[in-house]
Amino acid sequence: MKTLAADYAAGLPGLDTHSLMHGLGDVQLTFLPMGERDGAYDPEHRVILINSRVRPERQRFTLAHEISHALLLGDDDLLSDLHDAFEGERLEQVIETLCNVGAAALLIPQALLDEVLTRFGPTGRALAELSRRADISASTALYTLAEHTSAPVLYAVCAVARLSADEADDPDAPGKALTVRVSSGAPGVKYSLRPGTPIPDQHPVAVAHDTRLPIAQDSYVPFRSGRRMPAQVDAFPERHRVMVSFLLPTRGEGSSS
DSSP states (O other): OHHHHHHHHHTSSOSSHHHHTGGGTTOEEEEEOOTTOOEEEETTTTEEEEETTSOHHHHHHHHHHHHHHHHHHTOHHHHHHHHHHOOHHHHHHHHHHHHHHHHHHHHSOHHHHHHHHHHHOSSHHHHHHHHHHHTOOHHHHHHHHHHTOOSOEEEEEEEEEEOOTTTSSSTTOOOEEEEEEEEEEOTTOOOOOOTTOBOOTTSHHHHHHHHOOOEEEEEEEEOTTSOEEEEEEEEEEETTEEEEEEEOOOTTTOOOO
16 A cells, blocks of 8 residues: 555655645545545545545545545455455455555655654654654654654654543542643554653653753653653654654663663
């Protein structure tokens, strides 16, 4: 699927909305309110539908996702392999996953990914730059960067969220706190930060959020269980969020406390 999407992207004049549709011939693009759905591809009528009421970055990813559906349906060999391996609901799940993979490959050229990693390394800054320059959501940038990082790095996007009564110190006044919104690790990293994990007040990520200044220092991964794993933290504040990388020690360099 990555190859299929990358080959399609290589033949496009650009990656703006009009250019993304360039290789699909007579397929029409229509924006309209779609309730809770982000988009759809109708192969019978050759039309891609995009929800007009979601954020522009979400619309762009959805368009790339639906283009991937069209590419997948046009590849008889890949379709045959999928139908041989899966069926029913599992088949639908795999197709949706593959189309997300295709969307990322469409929107994030390998050259851009290589440039960002070469210039900034596996850092929070790299995560912010990839999201901005590819015009994609932070979560899409995070998963893509994690997949292509060779170092033992755990990435996260953190933002202020309202706590439930169960999560708050005072159940009668839930309030808000800086928490993990999404997280993923490089290949081989077996740890993850669950969405909703709170960031302690004095942690470098919290300090970066409060001061709006980038911070890179030795600290720890604040697991929800209270466990602290030593890590080199790179926290890069951007708008209302903090893009974070946790570089974990290699075996023998450190241990959790």
